[in-house]
Amino acid sequence: MNKNLILTIARKDMKATFSSKKVWVPMIIVALLLCIVVPAGIAYFGIHFDIVGNSAKDIEKPINAFIENFPNEDMRNTLIALPTLGYKFVYFFLTFMMIPFFLMLAIINSMVTSSNSFVGEKERNTLETLLFAPISIKDLFIGKVVASLIPTLSISFAAFIINLIIVNVITYPHFEVILYFNSTWIILMFWVIPILVLFNIILNVLISAKVKSFQEAQQFGGILVLPIVGIVISQASGMFFLSPLTLFLIGAVLLICNLFLIKLVTKFNNRNTLFQSQIH
Amino acid sequence: MANIIEVNKVSKQFNQREILKDVSFSIKEGSINGLLGPNGAGKTTIIRLLNGVIDPTTGMMKVMSFDPKKQGDEIRKRVGIVTESASLYHDMTAWDNLVFFSKIYGKYDTKRITHLLEQFDMLAYKDQLVGSFSTGMKKRISLAKALLHKPRLLFLDEPTNGLDPEGINEVIRYLHKVNQEEGVTILICSHVLHQLETICDSYLFLNEGRIVEKGAKKELEDKYLNEIKLLVETGLNPLNTQTYKGYTYSRRGTHQLEFILASKEEITPLLASILNETWVHNCEITNRSLEALYFNIRGGKGVE
Numbered sequence: 001m002n003k004n005l006i007l008t009i010a011r012k013d014m015k016a017t018f019s020s021k022k023v024w025v026p027m028i029i030v031a032l033l034l035c036i037v038v039p040a041g042i043a044y045f046g047i048h049f050d051i052v053g054n055s056a057k058d059i060e061k062p063i064n065a066f067i068e069n070f071p072n073e074d075m076r077n078t079l080i081a082l083p084t085l086g087y088k089f090v091y092f093f094l095t096f097m098m099i100p101f102f103l104m105l106a107i108i109n110s111m112v113t114s115s116n117s118f119v120g121e122k123e124r125n126t127l128e129t130l131l132f133a134p135i136s137i138k139d140l141f142i143g144k145v146v147a148s149l150i151p152t153l154s155i156s157f158a159a160f161i162i163n164l165i166i167v168n169v170i171t172y173p174h175f176e177v178i179l180y181f182n183s184t185w186i187i188l189m190f191w192v193i194p195i196l197v198l199f200n201i202i203l204n205v206l207i208s209a210k211v212k213s214f215q216e217a218q219q220f221g222g223i224l225v226l227p228i229v230g231i232v233i234s235q236a237s238g239m240f241f242l243s244p245l246t247l248f249l250i251g252a253v254l255l256i257c258n259l260f261l262i263k264l265v266t267k268f269n270n271r272n273t274l275f276q277s278q279i280h
Numbered sequence: 281m282a283n284i285i286e287v288n289k290v291s292k293q294f295n296q297r298e299i300l301k302d303v304s305f306s307i308k309e310g311s312i313n314g315l316l317g318p319n320g321a322g323k324t325t326i327i328r329l330l331n332g333v334i335d336p337t338t339g340m341m342k343v344m345s346f347d348p349k350k351q352g353d354e355i356r357k358r359v360g361i362v363t364e365s366a367s368l369y370h371d372m373t374a375w376d377n378l379v380f381f382s383k384i385y386g387k388y389d390t391k392r393i394t395h396l397l398e399q400f401d402m403l404a405y406k407d408q409l410v411g412s413f414s415t416g417m418k419k420r421i422s423l424a425k426a427l428l429h430k431p432r433l434l435f436l437d438e439p440t441n442g443l444d445p446e447g448i449n450e451v452i453r454y455l456h457k458v459n460q461e462e463g464v465t466i467l468i469c470s471h472v473l474h475q476l477e478t479i480c481d482s483y484l485f486l487n488e489g490r491i492v493e494k495g496a497k498k499e500l501e502d503k504y505l506n507e508i509k510l511l512v513e514t515g516l517n518p519l520n521t522q523t524y525k526g527y528t529y530s531r532r533g534t535h536q537l538e539f540i541l542a543s544k545e546e547i548t549p550l551l552a553s554i555l556n557e558t559w560v561h562n563c564e565i566t567n568r569s570l571e572a573l574y575f576n577i578r579g580g581k582g583v584e
């Protein structure tokens with residue numbers, strides 16, 4: 001493994017990511033919208049304008065029933081203790097429903113950067129030159145993975161910190177607890193998301209080294225969003241609760257999948273097969 | 281001169297299709313060689329095999345004493361390559377491209393980059409995006425890229441494709457310079473023959489995956505030039521419409537006669553006879569060009 005080579009490739013790719021407005025602007029917009037504007041808006045309007053409360057008395061009953069049957073005891077007690085339906089909704093949404101939003105952000109952004117990796121090189125006719133250079137395919141792969149991992153995680157963490165500050169500034173006077181500062185969120189941000197991003201990147205790099213065009217790579221990558229949609233639905237219906245333990249286990253399973261994928265990458269992508277499948 | 285490349289009975293199959301069949305040749309260190317053949321003859325496949333980016337089905341190769349199959353990286357460290365497409369990052373400047381590739385080859389040296397940009401008359405454009413360059417400029421940066429790590433061997437795949445005549449001459453001039461000044465052995469793949477005529481020391485003719493002929497131009501001439509076609513611009517107007525003093529000729533224009541001679545030795549006495557009678561402004565052997573030889577070889581015993 002040649003550290004300098006990996007860094008050279010990673011730096012070049014990251015520079016390309018951030019010099020192309022078409023790539024980085026959507027990434028920032030998605031982060032801003034999903035993980036900052038939505039929670040801040042819900043927090044502010046939910047608390048100050050009582051959007052759910054009095055105007056919708058008829059939905060109060062089913063919501064209260066939902067809260068009473070909530071599987072997690074701590075969350076149930078906290079929700080019951082909150083004074084208005086608006087407060088309950090805001091608290092529930094911010095601590096619970098925001099999890100899939102952050103997962104979605106990590107998936108979308110890692111998909112954008114990583115599906116561009118090999119296919120991007122191929123479309124610019126530069127993959128051929130790289131394969132003709134004295135660099136190992138392993139170093140090339142690691143460089144590509146690092147180049148996707150750093151921007152995706154940086155944006156995810158930055159969005160989390162900004163979200164944490166803004167939301168707590170709005171909600172602390174009302175809830176008197178610091179939101180996002182608990183084991184669920186710490187495990188989500190610093191265990192599940194990095195592993196999920198890595199999983200998505202390796203999978204995309206593997207896919208993009210196999211497919212012929214950027215579009216094809218994105219279509220394959222898009223399939224990865226489906227499990228997250230599943231989580232959103234199951235979360236909203238209260239079907240299952242993402243407890244710290246569940247999150248830890250999800251991370252552990254993904255980690256095992258990562259090891260399996262890495263094995264697959266090294267098996268299928270030697271210089272010869274990569275050259276014959278990609279260069280014509 | 282020692283052989284820098286040795287290829288022995290190499291075949292390559294891909295998807296049940298035989299791309300190269302029993303190819304054998306050697307290349308001497310310090311020479312400039314043309315690998316010639318029509319599109320799809322297998323020229324690019326040979327370059328890929330020699331660099332170890334694809335493996336042969338059978339046969340043995342040695343490049344600078346290394347086996348491309350097992351010691352590909354050792355070869356790639358010492359080889360420069362210009363692929364058919366310029367293979368540069370269009371969203372990066374010429375300078376950034378060269379810096380990136382010099383680091384990839386582990387030979388980052390700003391002095392070398394500046395020197396090469398100067399050599400290829402591109403220093404003034406170093407901070408411009410490669411995407412804004414003309415095909416000729418991209419080719420020059422590609423050449424500079426291929427020479428960053430001071431390679432012993434340079435492979436060029438259709439280096440003149442897409443270039444205007446001026447651009448072609450420039451590339452040929454640069455290649456000659458690189459060969460002379462840095463002693464780099466060069467292998468040029470091309471299907472445009474007349475461009476290589478002035479630069480190559482020897483040639484390999486490839487057709488349908490087989491080497492059909494090889495050698496220096498002189499050797500090829502001796503082998504394939506059975507008759508001399510001499511085009512003479514002259515005021516001569518022989519009475520006989522088919523022969524002049526025993527030399528067969530045909531009229532090609534008002535003042536142009538094409539003589540068919542048995543050998544070059546007949547040229548001097550023929551011209552002496554004509555000059556005795558009238559003026560001669562120009563004379564040229566028309567069937568010794570690389571292209572004419574190539575068609576001779578393809579039409580002759582070389583092609584099965």
